[in-house]
Amino acid sequence: MSVLAHPWRRDAWRRYDPSWAPHLTAVEVWNRKYDGIAPYRRAAALADRDGLRHFVSLDFHTGRQFFPLAMALELPGKPDRAGVYAALRAGRFEALAFSRSALAFLRGPAAQAARLAEAARRAARRLRG
DSSP: OOEETTTTGGGGGOOOOOOGGGSSEEEEEEEHHHEEEEHHHHHHHHHHTOOOEEEOOOOOSSSOOOOOEEEEOOOSOOOOOOHHHHHHHHHHHHEEEEEGGGGGGGGGGHHHHHHHHHHHHHHHHHHHH
16 A cells, blocks of 8 residues: 655655556655644645545654644454554545544634634744744
């Protein structure tokens, strides 16, 4: 299985070819390090356009990057490597944020709040220099 990670970092999406979709499992729609505290709607639109699942992840280089993003897998039994890979290949997973569907943060009040919080976070970071 493979995930198109950080599609908007360094304009990677410009090099993306839709013919790759059958070889991908998902598109990363939210990465705390690159997207901040709100999912990247254009990444979700890219995934939806090509029939791919949504994926969230952390680049956990430091404790400052900790954020409640997770991938919930549907496993038939006790977790093991084979079961995890099978669930990922079959698309039996859900992207979560704050223990609920990450998709809730793409539209509606939760999305608006997340985008406003991210804009404030980026503005504060610029002020710190």
